[in-house]
Amino acid sequence: MSGRVKDTGNTVVRTRGRAGMARRRSAVAWVVAGAIPLAFLAVFFAWPVATLVARGFTTDGALDLSGFAEVFARPRTWRIIRLTLVQALLGTALAVLLGLPGAYLLYRRTFRGRALVRAFVTVPFVLPTVVVGVAFRSLLTEGGPLGFLHLDGTFTAIVLALVFFNYTVVVRTVGGLWERLDPRTEQAARALGAPPWRAFLTVTLPALTPAIVSAASVVFLFCATAFGVVMVLGGTRYGTIETEIWIQTTQFLDLRTAAVLSVVQLVVVGVSLALFSRARARRERALDLQGRPADEQTAQRLRLWNRGRPGGDLLPTVVTCAVVIVLLALPLGNLLVRSLRTPDGWSLGNYTALGTAGGDNALTVTVWEAAANSLRIAVDATVLAVVMGTLVALVVSRRPRNPLGRRAVWWLDAVFMLPLGVSAVTVGFGFLITLNHPPLDLRSSAVLIPIAQAVVAIPLVVRTVLPVLRAIDPHLREAAGVLGAAPWRVLLTVDGPFLIRSLGLAIGFAFAVSLGEFGATSFLSRPDRPTLPVVIFRLIGRPGPENYGMALAASVVLAVLTATIMGVAERLRREGTGEF
């Protein structure tokens, strides 16, 4: 290069040099942006988990891998692995199949009460599993309203409950992209004579695939690592790798078996993530995104009938109504109805009792105080998760030129999904044996709770923000660069507006995850500052109709709280959209 300096004019060289330096500087900035969340994940996730798993593979200070042979020799291990996979695949497939019509209806069509339905479908996602277990089981048990179906303790019940939880993930992730797809592409296909189903299959579906795969990967992880719901609904017959790790760690302290199973779980999660990531990368491309949700420009009213004949909206409507009513509203309604039942008949008695510490002092604080604790913790967890998650999403959405950079970006993306694939008990127990000396003597500190929740929420933030960022046409950034915009300016003006729009949803998700998180929290919780799910769990574990009634009322409060927050997050997104 220096040889060419003399040949070419001075000005050109200077600009080139400056551009090179700017590029290098911006590369450094990207590395730093990726390093911050990575350091967070390393300290609060990788280190504790690795330490606990390492204990399982050490006997008298020496590495001992004989646990593998031992655990794999048990037929039970293979049965559990098979059950985990089958249950997760079925749960994911069903959630996607049922979620697509839902995404269409709730994000592509307008009708009265849509905002309410959108908020409502989110509620299951954040309900603590103890509550869902009771809600489902009291419906399905012999003598219950749906007892005649004989689903109690069956595999079907587990899969249905998994769909119950994860339906909203598909609806929101896919819906969020769908509402911004330019309808004109599909209209063009229709104008060229393609029937609606064909236009959908050839134009819309391929465009939606990245979001579908993205949602499916998250749902798959949730299903494959489902814990509470499998414990409660599975009776004792059905276990997953996750429940087995819990039993081996908390009940038997068999860290060897738990470590082997943790590795198995990581492999399952890792392989599925790699497959999903490949599927996504193949399909991902720049999309014709609308600045605003499509319905604001061309309001598409829901039309069930078209000149006396069933219209294209009929099928999605029927499917969505069935899901929302049977799968979501029935268990939730059951919960609500039961919360109004007191020993003296129907009344709001259980709700007034929330201001007390429960029958026979079941609690150390009132339920309202616990709710306030939950909200405070959720704010901290959300701030942490959104900051870290956004940094990750921004870095991962880049397409570095050199292969090394590309590989680094791929790994960063994958690594941040791992918290969804590691058991909460492994993280919780790992905290206890690692964060126990200064400067990180945090075991008994309340700070650890929002941190643990943020670790679980980050993957969701990334998955919410990333599809939108990735869908930005890279030419836009290049064009802005060519026109002389500095890298930070490109980021601000090109990525910024998209980012802000998806942030509302990300905040909502992070908040919801934090509010409902029970697994890791229960190991870190302090009796003087319990969260709402911890209090519900405690109330439900106490005899007496007052406590049980309060547990149900508190669950309804948690549900309403979450629905409200998701609703507000959605509104925030609207206002943040603006014109651009």
Next chain:
Amino acid sequence: MFHHARRSRGPRPATVRRRRAATGLTALAAIALAGCSLAGGGGDDGGADPSADGGGVVRVVTHDSFSLSEDLITAFEADSGYTLEFSAPGDGGALVNQLILTKDSPLGDVAFGVDNSFASRAIDAEVFEPYTPADLPGSAEQYLADDAGSLTPIDVGDVCLNVDHTWFTEHGIAEPATLEDLLAPEYRGLTVVPNPATSSPGLAFLLATVGAFGEDGWVDYWADLSANGLKVVQGWSDAYSVDFSGSTGAGAYPIVLSYSTSPAFEVAEGADSAPTGALLDTCFRQVEYAGVLAGAENPEGARAFIDFLLTEAVQADIPGQMYVYPVDDRVELPESWTTFAPLAPEPFEVAPEDIAANRDAWIQTWTDTVIG
């Protein structure tokens, strides 16, 4: 795609400002809320600073069912000069396992809530430093976990089958009384119990059958029970609140595994009889212990806390707060307890060393027998 380029280049003045304002507001709101949380969280390490006039902080590790009256704790802190700090990292077995895992850097100074089905595991792992309080009540001595005095018994409770009196009256069937009765055909499909692998009362009931039928007989008993339509669910709350016909859940099973005290909670206000009852010939006694953690920073304070748990005031507070019996039999019980929640006269027993040696194998055998 063109309109994107145009847009991103085009509008500046009004809209950008508006968007920035919105973002700014959101950020401000978030910061304000976070500030609120930090303010609220400020108090949580308030006790960490050793107070000038006393013996500093005593960190109590317990299970999530721990509870004592606030004024007793305040009085203890005022009298002794110690500040109590509680953490509750789980329940039953989880608590013991965490204590073992963190042996080299203990979670606190004193642990409360280790029960007799897990005590031996903790003692074997040398988690506790022996301490025998001077005021150990005579009635507590029978419950000592070992000769060294690693653990101090604080309270006891019986895990027993409960029956729904109303159901049996309505159906004109005589109530069962013993474990053997449950195998009779008329009780087919009427019993629900929690899984011993995932539930502490479930494990206690498994131990009751080991105590009743011996090493050689208990497996056959469970096989027969299973063949007679036994239902197994994951945890106590599931069995009691969902499946039991005598609780709010109004389930389909009139026989459930619970505690001897449970009927007291089903008595309607002003009623003089309970709609449910405990079968006192089917019980296993759970003993809850407290112990000084080896390597505690404040062993003095830990011992003072154990002495405190044995004071008459705390022993009398235990039934109302934790639904179990005080280990000191001189303490007067609430009236409803003597009427509706008596302890079993002769609960089944299993020697602690047998539990220590066989617990995991028994659970495994149980799983193979009942779950398959």
